[in-house]
Amino acid sequence: MEEELIEYGYIEGRILHSRFLSEFTENWVDEDGVPHARTVTVEEQVQNLSDEWKPVDKIVEDSLSCDDPDFVIIPIPYDAGDHIGYQYVKKFDVQKIRAEIQTLKDELSATDYRVMKCYEASLTGAPLPYDIDSLSTERQLKRDRINELEAKMENYALM
CATH class of the missing domain: 1.10.287 (Helix Hairpins)
Structure with missing residues (x-):
């Protein structure tokens, strides 16, 4: 089973800062030498992020294609309030x-x-x-x- 990565990020100026989160296993040994393991969920990781971090939409690959060979589609991130979205802007290449x-x-x-x-x-x-x-x-x-x-x-x- 493939692990799903969930992207969270925030925009500073015009730059998207992001990281991908996924469940992971945290291992440690207590003071008695007994090994322990626990799963750290994405939800727990999100709780440890500051309020500026929001879920980031996935880039829609179909939105990146352009019929005009002199142009390219650029995904531009924007803060949509409760998440980071993308505008797909056509630019001369x-x-x-x-x-x-x-x-x-x-x-x-x-x-x-x-x-x-x-x-x-x-x-x-x-x-x-x-x-x-x-x-x-x-x-x-x-x-x-x-x-x-x-x-x-x-x-x-x-x-």
């Missing part, structure tokens, strides 16, 4: 967009040497080592995508 831009820039950098080899070959009259038309098209598509993503970031920054 700046980190994902920045990562995609960096990946595209890295891919461009990785093909710079091909452009240089083609340029060198054209200067010496040697045959081109790469298909310059497809290389140029491929690189332009990456630059166009970078520009599109950077414009998207600018648009969302203005909102």
Whole structure:
């Protein structure tokens, strides 16, 4: 049987401080050397917490999915009086967009040497080592995508 963990917490500023509680066995030996054990319930543990501690709702996994790939859902905790709840806020995923831009820039950098080899070959009259038309098209598509993503970031920054 799997032990159920119950989360209790409090909000300080905008930060949720929490801990998970579950029943546990407390063992000790008395002064006569006799071992003892008792179960410490979640209720007993809750009684030892200060009044600011409240049960915390579980995050609803289905509420974290978003149809728009440029956005992410962030669970924001709030004090609902008798418990801590979550608001699910849709936010523009700046980190994902920045990562995609960096990946595209890295891919461009990785093909710079091909452009240089083609340029060198054209200067010496040697045959081109790469298909310059497809290389140029491929690189332009990456630059166009970078520009599109950077414009998207600018648009969302203005909102």
